[in-house]
Amino acid sequence: MYQKQLVLCAILFASAMACNKGPDVGAKIAAQKSHSDSGHVNTQRIIEADSEPENWLAHGRDYAEQRFSPLTQINQSNVHRLGLAWETPAKSARGLEATPIVVDGVMYTTSTWSKVIALDAKNGAVLWQYDPGVERAWAKKLCCDIVNRGVAVWQGKVYVGTLDGYLIALDAQSGSVLWRVDTLIDRQQAYSITGAPRIIKGKVIIGNGGAEYAVRGYINAYDADNGELVWRFFTVPGSATGPFEHPELAIAAQTWDKNSAFPGLGGTAWDSIAYDPALDLLYVGTGNGGPWPQHIRSPKGGDNLYLASILALRPDTGELIWHYQTTPGDSWDYTATQHMILADIKIAGNVRKVLMQAPKNGFFYVIDRSTGELISAEKYVFANWAESVDKTTGRPILTEFGDYRHQEKYVFPSAAGGHNWHPMSYSQNTGLVYVPAREAGWVHNDAGDRWFEWGTNNIESLIGDQVIPKTAGYLKAWDPVEQKLAWQIELPNTWNSGVLSTAGGVVIHGSADGHFYAVNDHTGGVLLDIFVGTGMIAPPITYAVDGEQFIAIMAGWGGPAFNTLKGNEALLDYSNAGRIMSFKLDGQTVALPTPVPARGQFFKPPTVVASAEVVEQGRKDYVMHCGSCHGMYGSVPMLPDLRRLSHAKHAIFKNIVLEGILEENGMPNFSSDISSANVDGIQAYLVTLSQKAFMAQQK
Ligand code: HEC
Numbered sequence: 001m002y003q004k005q006l007v008l009c010a011i012l013f014a015s016a017m018a019c020n021k022g023p024d025v026g027a028k029i030a031a032q033k034s035h036s037d038s039g040h041v042n043t044q045r046i047i048e049a050d051s052e053p054e055n056w057l058a059h060g061r062d063y064a065e066q067r068f069s070p071l072t073q074i075n076q077s078n079v080h081r082l083g084l085a086w087e088t089p090a091k092s093a094r095g096l097e098a099t100p101i102v103v104d105g106v107m108y109t110t111s112t113w114s115k116v117i118a119l120d121a122k123n124g125a126v127l128w129q130y131d132p133g134v135e136r137a138w139a140k141k142l143c144c145d146i147v148n149r150g151v152a153v154w155q156g157k158v159y160v161g162t163l164d165g166y167l168i169a170l171d172a173q174s175g176s177v178l179w180r181v182d183t184l185i186d187r188q189q190a191y192s193i194t195g196a197p198r199i200i201k202g203k204v205i206i207g208n209g210g211a212e213y214a215v216r217g218y219i220n221a222y223d224a225d226n227g228e229l230v231w232r233f234f235t236v237p238g239s240a241t242g243p244f245e246h247p248e249l250a251i252a253a254q255t256w257d258k259n260s261a262f263p264g265l266g267g268t269a270w271d272s273i274a275y276d277p278a279l280d281l282l283y284v285g286t287g288n289g290g291p292w293p294q295h296i297r298s299p300k301g302g303d304n305l306y307l308a309s310i311l312a313l314r315p316d317t318g319e320l321i322w323h324y325q326t327t328p329g330d331s332w333d334y335t336a337t338q339h340m341i342l343a344d345i346k347i348a349g350n351v352r353k354v355l356m357q358a359p360k361n362g363f364f365y366v367i368d369r370s371t372g373e374l375i376s377a378e379k380y381v382f383a384n385w386a387e388s389v390d391k392t393t394g395r396p397i398l399t400e401f402g403d404y405r406h407q408e409k410y411v412f413p414s415a416a417g418g419h420n421w422h423p424m425s426y427s428q429n430t431g432l433v434y435v436p437a438r439e440a441g442w443v444h445n446d447a448g449d450r451w452f453e454w455g456t457n458n459i460e461s462l463i464g465d466q467v468i469p470k471t472a473g474y475l476k477a478w479d480p481v482e483q484k485l486a487w488q489i490e491l492p493n494t495w496n497s498g499v500l501s502t503a504g505g506v507v508i509h510g511s512a513d514g515h516f517y518a519v520n521d522h523t524g525g526v527l528l529d530i531f532v533g534t535g536m537i538a539p540p541i542t543y544a545v546d547g548e549q550f551i552a553i554m555a556g557w558g559g560p561a562f563n564t565l566k567g568n569e570a571l572l573d574y575s576n577a578g579r580i581m582s583f584k585l586d587g588q589t590v591a592l593p594t595p596v597p598a599r600g601q602f603f604k605p606p607t608v609v610a611s612a613e614v615v616e617q618g619r620k621d622y623v624m625h626c627g628s629c630h631g632m633y634g635s636v637p638m639l640p641d642l643r644r645l646s647h648a649k650h651a652i653f654k655n656i657v658l659e660g661i662l663e664e665n666g667m668p669n670f671s672s673d674i675s676s677a678n679v680d681g682i683q684a685y686l687v688t689l690s691q692k693a694f695m696a697q698q699k
Pocket residue numbers: 139140622625626627628629630639640641642645646649653656657662665666667668670674682
């Protein structure tokens with residue numbers, strides 16, 4: 001039953017002492033290292049990433065995942081001169097989320113459907129491309145678009161995890177396949193890989209997603225040379241009584257009701273990974289429970305380990321050293337898969353080795369990364385489900401607003417979180433963490449076959465006396481020592497890009513409405529604003545080739561379609577032109593993509609002949625089966641607008657929905673999921689939406 005229930009995912013700088021400033025190498029950019037062949041990254045190079053700032057060797061630049069670059073050629077005084085050095089199409093009109101890796105002048109990145117592209121980082125020329133041929137029907141198993149967050153590069157190989165669950169090693173020079181393994185324990189389940197692999201001590205670490213569909217989460221470590229499985233850590237038990245695949249699961253099982261909905265339960269590790277070589281600890285963030293409401297998943301409660309947790313594992317064995325659960329018994333899709341940053345910072349006079357995370361639940365956590373002990377946790381966005389985090393127990397103190405067992409509740413943050421996967425950045429210049437945050441709530445309910453409602457009419461009464469924030473996106477500069485806001489920039493949409501900070505004193509950020517910004521890291525003052533015509537969600541990076549510094553970002557808005565844009569309308573008049581852009585000082589003006597005139601007009605729709613009941617059933621079916629891709633009301637910037645279907649398209653509606661005639665393009669075949677009569681209902685519902693839009697246009 002849960003398979004069907006598609007639920008949409010999930011200052012004062014003076015006092016912030018950064019004690020681990022890297023060597024001041026930013027001013028001079030080392031000459032490119034010459035390597036006999038491509039992609040020669042190893043442990044030592046990643047650990048010493050600061051000594052070769054011209055490269056971006058690993059997902060978060062180094063194992064600490066700070067996303068702070070020592071480069072200074074582009075800085076506060078000249079960043080306004082930034083212009084396009086090159087742009088290369090990514091051949092995609094959907095979400096692009098990858099962090100490009102740059103090794104010795106070559107950029108490796110990914111596009112939709114887990115495709116890999118290698119480019120000349122100086123001019124954007126494509127060196128090779130690889131398409132893993134993801135089965136298009138897999139699109140139905142995804143909550144949040146056909147995205148991929150990037151590759152790992154290691155000793156001449158490029159590694160990618162594919163949407164349909166394969167881990168593939170490519171030759172960095174040619175893009176040819178060296179090995180390919182199936183990471184899935186069950187191909188019938190709705191598992192998917194969107195996250196970037198990390199290579200730690202010669203092992204490829206990769207998790208997967210699918211907690212929305214109640215799969216069982218796990219993390220894999222494969223031998224980077226040959227793809228052999230070294231260890232697998234399950235994040236939740238497969239049963240109440242065993243046998244347990246590893247001892248940690250016996251402990252975890254005690255925190256679940258024995259009548260839990262085994263063996264699914266969620267806890268997928270779909271994004272964040274960090275590593276501390278000195279402590280030899282690998283950190284992995286785990287996801288939400290599946291299904292969402294704990295009272296369905298584990299009726300008698302319990303903490304439900306290891307959902308919504310940060311796990312510290314031994315990279316050689318997968319043994320769990322400590323865990324910290326941010327949201328015990330999670331009922332709100334509050335994943336702890338968000339970006340984790342490691343830094344050594346001075347707190348109350350002592351230099352502490354910390355791990356910082358701003359998970360979906362709205363609290364910014366500073367944790368001792370040697371022990372897992374909580375140092376501090378404060379709200380970085382409005383959050384009403386919990387009052388605070390108890391300093392002694394490390395547990396949240398819940399409020400009535402989070403309890404939707406008997407009555408629907410408007411819960412903050414929303415299921416998409418106060419912050420989602422979009423990486424943050426920790427500046428060694430300012431000691432601040434720049435968080436691409438979001439203020440938004442979400443109605444959770446327990447009505448019938450669903451536990452959430454889109455567009456409930458009841459918001460006013462659910463708000464009551466609470467002072468709730470305006471729904472918006474923010475770039476928040478957060479002081480992790482004082483646990484308070486230094487400054488923030490408000491953005492019109494909640495789903496914006498990841499963040500980069502540099503020793504040049506600039507913070508780089510892209511917005512959903514197509515603006516590429518550089519801001520002053522101390523004040524948030526905008527130093528540069530280039531309209532690029534396409535929304536950005538991917539994080540920017542920086543690198544240098546032949547002594548010239550570049551800042552690159554992938555443009556292409558996407559992800560879960562519930563992020564409604566400007567009410568019901570697509571955000572931009574421009575097409576979602578997926579591309580990789582790289583900027584440098586005195587580069588060119590950005591040539592905007594072609595505006596999309598089709599978005600302008602509504603056709604006169606056919607007349608609805610269906611009853612109100614049929615239309616309402618159609619709405620429910622639409623939300624359940626179509627909304628994840630087409631948005632709440634039929635309109636997202638990445639896909640054709642279903643309120644603007646031509647008469648010709650209406651005529652072949654069933655061929656599209658039930659025969660899969662557009663399946664190659666990513667529109668799934670629903671013949672095994674929805675009856676023909678129910679498809680009529682969906683069509684009738686869409687026609688009513690078109691009629692409303694058409695009428696509004698006539699006025
Ligand atoms: C997994 C994502 C996904 C889901 C879920 C999905 N669609 Fe689509 N749909 C697409 C994509 C991608 C396209 C564009 C295909 C193309 O480019 O030809 C599309 C196109 C369409 C079109 C053609 C529009 C046009 O103008 O060409 C119709 C009609 C449609 N979808 C209806 C539906 C309905 C009804 C549902 C729910 C039963 C649904 N879709 C669910 C991804 C999805």
